[in-house]
Structures are given as C-alpha cells and as structure tokens.
Amino acid sequence: MSKVVLGGGLSGLSAAYYAINKFPNQVITLLEKSDRLGGWLKSTRQDDGSIFEQSARTIRPSGEAGANTLQLLNELGLNHEIVPILKNSPAALNRMIYVNGKLHLLPNSLGSLFKKQEPFSKPLYRYFLNDVFATKKKIVDNDESLYSFVDRRFGTEIADYLISPMVCGICGGNAKEISVKFLMKSIFEKEQEYGxxxxxxxxxxxxxxxxxxxxxxxxxxxxxxxxxxxxSFKNGIETLPNALRKEVSSKGVKIDLNQDIQEIEVHKKSILVNKADGTVLLANHLISCIPALSLAPLLKKQHPYLSKMLSSFETASMCVVNLKYNKKLLQQEGFGFLVAPKENLPLLGVIYDSCCFPYEDSTILTAMLGGFKFNTYFNEKTTAEEVLSIVTKNLEKILNISDQPDNFKVSILNQCIPQYTVGHSKKIGLIEDYLRDNDLPLSLCGASYYGVGVNDVILSAKKAVDGL
Ligand SMILES: Cc1cc2nc3c(=O)[nH]c(=O)nc-3n(C[C@H](O)[C@H](O)[C@H](O)COP(=O)(O)OP(=O)(O)OC[C@H]3O[C@@H](n4cnc5c(N)ncnc54)[C@H](O)[C@@H]3O)c2cc1C
Known part of the structure; x- marks a missing residue:
C-alpha cells in the first residue's frame, strides 16, 4: 500500500504530514516539480537581517481553519517561533484605503461606526440599516458576485470602498467577478433563507x-x-514549510524533487505516475496538491471531463515588490493600505512590514501589483526595473516617499493566486461527484479548491487525508 502526494507547496507538505501520521506503515512519496519545497511561500533573509516575504506573510488564528493551523504548529513545536500582531496594536487597528486620490483610515472601533468618516457619505451603521429594509432577491443558481450582493444589501459605497479593495488585498480579484461565497457564504445564505x-x-x-x-x-x-x-514567524513564513519538511522526512516520507509530472493514470483501484526520469510509480491513492490548471493536462487523455472542469478554473498573476529604506518614513503607523479598483492604478496595496514587525530604524514595505488587472499593466516582457519604477512613483504620490529604496526585490508571480469566480462552488461539487461516481483514488487539495489562504490549504490537506 502506498500513497503519492503530488506537489510540495504548503498543501503538499501538510498532506504528507497528515498521511504519514495516519498511515505510518505505508510508503508515502511526495513529488515536487522544482528543486525546492514550499511553493509560493518564500522568506529571503537579507544581508542586514531583514526578511523579504515573496507571498504570504501573516496567518489568522481565528475560525476552524485557524485553530487547525495552531494545532499543527503546536505539534511541530513552533510555539516559540511565532510573532503575533496584537489586536490593540496600530498594525491591527489602522488599515487604510486609497480612494478619491487620498488615504483614508477605515473605521476601527464601535464608536467610529456612528460617525461619518470619509470616503463614506454617512456613518457606517446607516449602510447596515439598509439591509433591514432592502428586499430579498432570489438568486439564480444560488451564487452571485460579492460586489452585487454587497451593493444590494448594504449599498454601493460599501461595495466600492470596503469590499472591492478587500478582495484585491486577499486574492488580487475583481469583486464584480468573485463569488459571494468566497468571503460571505454564511451571510449570503442568511439573506436567501430569512430575507x-x-x-x-x-x-x-x-x-x-x-x-x-x-x-x-x-x-x-x-x-x-x-x-x-x-x-507570523521570527524567521519568516517559510519556517512552516521548513518545519514540515524536516518532520515528514524524519518520519520516512520519500521526497522526490525535480519531478515535473506530465502524466498520471487514475484507475479505479490504482494510480500510475510517470516520473520525469522515465520510471513509473504505482500507488493506491494520489493526493493532488498542485494547482487545478497544472492537474488538468495530466488527466486529459483518461478523464477529459474532469480535465475540462479543472482547466476552467481561473487564476491571477501578481508582482510583489519588497522595499527597505534605512530610515523611518511612514507618517501613519498601520497594517498598510489597499487601493480601491476605481482608482485605476496597477497597485493593489502596500503592507507596512516594519509596523507589523518592527525592525530597527528602517521602513520595510511590500507592494502588491496586478491581480485581475495584471494584463492591463504588465506582460511577459515587463522588467523588474519597470515594476520598481511604477512602485516608487506610486509611493511618492500616495505616501510622499520620494527616496529610492536602499534594498529591494521584485518578484513576478505568474498565475499565483486562484480566483473563485461566480460558480466556483458548483464546479467543485461536480468534480467531487465525478470522483465519487467513478470511484477514483484521487483527492484534491490546495489553494485551487477550498480557500486560498494558508489556513485553508492546511485544512484542505487534513480533510483530504481524513477522508482516506
Ligand atoms: C502574493 C501572495 C500573497 C499571499 N498572502 C497570504 C497571506 O498573507 N496569508 C495567507 O494566509 N495566505 C496568503 N497567500 C496564499 C498562500 O500563499 C497560499 O494559500 C499557499 O501558499 C498555497 O499553497 P499550495 O500548496 O496550495 O500551492 P503552491 O504553493 O502553488 O504549491 C504547489 C506546488 O506544486 C508544484 N507543482 C505544480 N505542478 C506540478 C507538477 N506537474 N508536478 C509536480 N509538482 C508540481 C509547484 O512547483 C509547487 O511547489 C498569498 C498568496 C500570494 C500569491
């Protein structure tokens, strides 16, 4: 009996961890395309000791998925590596949006819900009263865009100034296309059930x-x-995949790097994986932890319906620019700001890393660009210098920072983040039906399916293994 985990990002490492714990006597093999593990998670320590994060940097402790990650960290002995941002710190309280050419602090206390605060034209509680009186709309196919739901229930300003920038910050997505179930499944269901x-x-x-x-x-x-x-962690978010790698290796998981898998055969009771070196791996179950778009071609010959469904999933690309200045430059402490899509800028938002995790007398920022607007502003020929120049011009305009950074890193991340557009959950249901009806020994986990965050992908890996 043996199991294969395909993909060595966070979901693959988590799947390998849960699998070796549940089946300690089975052969578990993890196959990864590149020469490193961790996928998008990459923390690069700079010569001066600061850390540049390529993608994720913070994790939420709340909810079922948050609790599951904390339990995993406990099991991995990472308790002392954690650096929290406390709820009463400026980095937690001060979140800003850039709209109408200005930065605005978002309401951050109960009292502020009752005061009119720009860019909103009335106190926030009045938008929530809207919901009490707005009529219910029966939604065809039980799904709609986040923008349309929030616009209907709470009004256009909440959709434009709160939800649209928030979706850009979470997945670089367009709130007018992303499914309401991505962020507001339970409140959408409440409206549909109770009016x-x-x-x-x-x-x-x-x-x-x-x-x-x-x-x-x-x-x-x-x-x-x-x-x-x-x-986050003292040594950056890559602490987590690194600890998982150590743990699963010590428990006997076989890790095979540089295995860009191009074909798998999924039969009723067995899996055949054609490895890059020409050998064939036989297993009784495969947990796919690679993006849906990467899995689709591997199944095309044998399962064209499944392959077609998987290839219809959408993703967005981003540019991530880490910047370090050897002096304090920010006028307002905070987590950072998000840009309202109405501003038509290539910038999605900027995180104030040095406020979140203070670092000597420096300013460390991370700018995120592109997302659903990637193809409008960037293409495969865009250079790092061009991206940096766009960022510095925007930082001058928005934050008044005219200095050039003392250190920087530009990463162009192709198809790095899934877009859960309207109809996503219906597609997931159809895929699950197909796998079950055909009795296929294949489980799916990772950012393409059940949530895009760190917590979600770990929980999806746990559920995939629990289901075996
Ligand atoms: C810019 C950015 C910022 C983010 N910020 C946050 C944040 O602050 N907080 C948060 O919670 N989440 C954040 N996320 C999300 C988080 O990073 C992801 O949820 C997580 O890294 C996804 O892990 P994964 O294992 O599902 O996918 P991946 O990291 O994509 O891993 C998939 C792995 O599969 C391998 N692979 C692909 N094809 C094959 C093949 N054919 N054969 C073998 N191997 C293959 C790849 O090389 C890769 O290693 C962010 C994401 C991005 C892009």
Whole structure:
C-alpha cells in the first residue's frame, strides 16, 4: 500500500504530514516539480537581517481553519517561533484605503461606526440599516458576485470602498467577478433563507442549539489570552514549510524533487505516475496538491471531463515588490493600505512590514501589483526595473516617499493566486461527484479548491487525508 502526494507547496507538505501520521506503515512519496519545497511561500533573509516575504506573510488564528493551523504548529513545536500582531496594536487597528486620490483610515472601533468618516457619505451603521429594509432577491443558481450582493444589501459605497479593495488585498480579484461565497457564504445564505442578513442573524441567535464549550489547544489558548489579530514567524513564513519538511522526512516520507509530472493514470483501484526520469510509480491513492490548471493536462487523455472542469478554473498573476529604506518614513503607523479598483492604478496595496514587525530604524514595505488587472499593466516582457519604477512613483504620490529604496526585490508571480469566480462552488461539487461516481483514488487539495489562504490549504490537506 502506498500513497503519492503530488506537489510540495504548503498543501503538499501538510498532506504528507497528515498521511504519514495516519498511515505510518505505508510508503508515502511526495513529488515536487522544482528543486525546492514550499511553493509560493518564500522568506529571503537579507544581508542586514531583514526578511523579504515573496507571498504570504501573516496567518489568522481565528475560525476552524485557524485553530487547525495552531494545532499543527503546536505539534511541530513552533510555539516559540511565532510573532503575533496584537489586536490593540496600530498594525491591527489602522488599515487604510486609497480612494478619491487620498488615504483614508477605515473605521476601527464601535464608536467610529456612528460617525461619518470619509470616503463614506454617512456613518457606517446607516449602510447596515439598509439591509433591514432592502428586499430579498432570489438568486439564480444560488451564487452571485460579492460586489452585487454587497451593493444590494448594504449599498454601493460599501461595495466600492470596503469590499472591492478587500478582495484585491486577499486574492488580487475583481469583486464584480468573485463569488459571494468566497468571503460571505454564511451571510449570503442568511439573506436567501430569512430575507435579510439582519433577520438571519437574529433568527440564528434564537435558534441557537446548546452552546458547545470549545476545547482549546495550548497555542489557541495563548492566541485568545494575548488577543492575537494575526501572526507570523521570527524567521519568516517559510519556517512552516521548513518545519514540515524536516518532520515528514524524519518520519520516512520519500521526497522526490525535480519531478515535473506530465502524466498520471487514475484507475479505479490504482494510480500510475510517470516520473520525469522515465520510471513509473504505482500507488493506491494520489493526493493532488498542485494547482487545478497544472492537474488538468495530466488527466486529459483518461478523464477529459474532469480535465475540462479543472482547466476552467481561473487564476491571477501578481508582482510583489519588497522595499527597505534605512530610515523611518511612514507618517501613519498601520497594517498598510489597499487601493480601491476605481482608482485605476496597477497597485493593489502596500503592507507596512516594519509596523507589523518592527525592525530597527528602517521602513520595510511590500507592494502588491496586478491581480485581475495584471494584463492591463504588465506582460511577459515587463522588467523588474519597470515594476520598481511604477512602485516608487506610486509611493511618492500616495505616501510622499520620494527616496529610492536602499534594498529591494521584485518578484513576478505568474498565475499565483486562484480566483473563485461566480460558480466556483458548483464546479467543485461536480468534480467531487465525478470522483465519487467513478470511484477514483484521487483527492484534491490546495489553494485551487477550498480557500486560498494558508489556513485553508492546511485544512484542505487534513480533510483530504481524513477522508482516506
Ligand atoms: C502574493 C501572495 C500573497 C499571499 N498572502 C497570504 C497571506 O498573507 N496569508 C495567507 O494566509 N495566505 C496568503 N497567500 C496564499 C498562500 O500563499 C497560499 O494559500 C499557499 O501558499 C498555497 O499553497 P499550495 O500548496 O496550495 O500551492 P503552491 O504553493 O502553488 O504549491 C504547489 C506546488 O506544486 C508544484 N507543482 C505544480 N505542478 C506540478 C507538477 N506537474 N508536478 C509536480 N509538482 C508540481 C509547484 O512547483 C509547487 O511547489 C498569498 C498568496 C500570494 C500569491
């Protein structure tokens, strides 16, 4: 009996971890295309000690998926590596949006919901009252865009100034195309069931079954007591895949790098993987942890329907620019700012790394560009110098920073982030039906399917293994 994990990003390493724990006597092989593990997660220590993150940098401790990651960190012994951002720190409280040519602080306290605060034309609570009176719309196919849902329930300003920049910040996506279920599944369902979100929340409150007392792991307890908003690691987010690699190797998982798999055969009871060196690997189950678009061609000959469904998933590309200045330059401390798509800028947002994780007398920023607007501003010929120049011009315009960075890194990440457009969950349902109806020994996990964040991909790997 043996299992193959395809892909050595965070989801693949997590799948290998859960698989070797559940089946300690089986042969577990992890196949990775490149010469390193970790996928998009990459933390590069600079000569001066600062860390440049290529993609993810912070993790949320909340919710089922957040708790699952904390449990994993506990098991890996990473408790002392964690650096939290506390809920009462400026980095947690001060989140800004760039709209109408200016930076605006988003309301961050109960009191601020009752004050009119630019760019909104009325206090925020008034938009939420909208929901009480707005009529319910029956939605065809049980899905619509996030923008259209928020516009209907809370008004256009909330859709333009809050939701659209937020979607850019999370997945570089266009709120007018991304499914409401990506961020607001439960409140969308409340509206569909009770006629308004508010009525749904009230009904839920009264229908609440017996309260279950949650059992917290040691690390979750610490996160609650210390009031973490988000967290990262002393040596950067790559600490997590590095720890997983060490753990799974020590438990006997075979790690095979430089294996750009081009073909797999998925039969009812077996899997054949044609490896790059010409040999064939036989297994009784394959957990695919590679992006849907990479898996699609591998299944084309044998499962054209599945392959076609997988190839219809969308992704977006991004440019990520890390910048370090050897002095303090920011006028307002905070997590950073997001740009409202209405501004028509190539910039999606800027994270103030040196406010989140203070670093001597320096300013460290990460600018993210492109996303759903990538093809408007960039192409395969765009150079790092051009991207840097776009970033520095925008930083001068928005943050008044005219200095050139003392150190920088430009990464162009092709098709790095899945876009859960309207109809995503229906496609997932059809794929799951196909795998079940055909009794195929293939599980899917990773960012393409059940959530794009670090927590989501770890939980998707756990669920895939639990289901075996
Ligand atoms: C710019 C950016 C910022 C982000 N910020 C955050 C954040 O702050 N917080 C957060 O929670 N999440 C964030 N994320 C999301 C997070 O990084 C991802 O959820 C996570 O890294 C995805 O891991 P994965 O294993 O699913 O995919 P990947 O990292 O894509 O790994 C897939 C692996 O499969 C390999 N592979 C592909 N094809 C084959 C093949 N044919 N054969 C063998 N191997 C193959 C690839 O080489 C790769 O190593 C961010 C993502 C991006 C791009």
């Amino acid at each position: 308004s979100v508010t009525r749904g929340i009230i009904a839920d409150f009264f229908n609440k079954k017996e309260k279950v007392t949650p059992v917290y792991t040691q690390l979750e307890q610490r996160a609650n007591t210390e009031k973490w908003s988000v967290y």
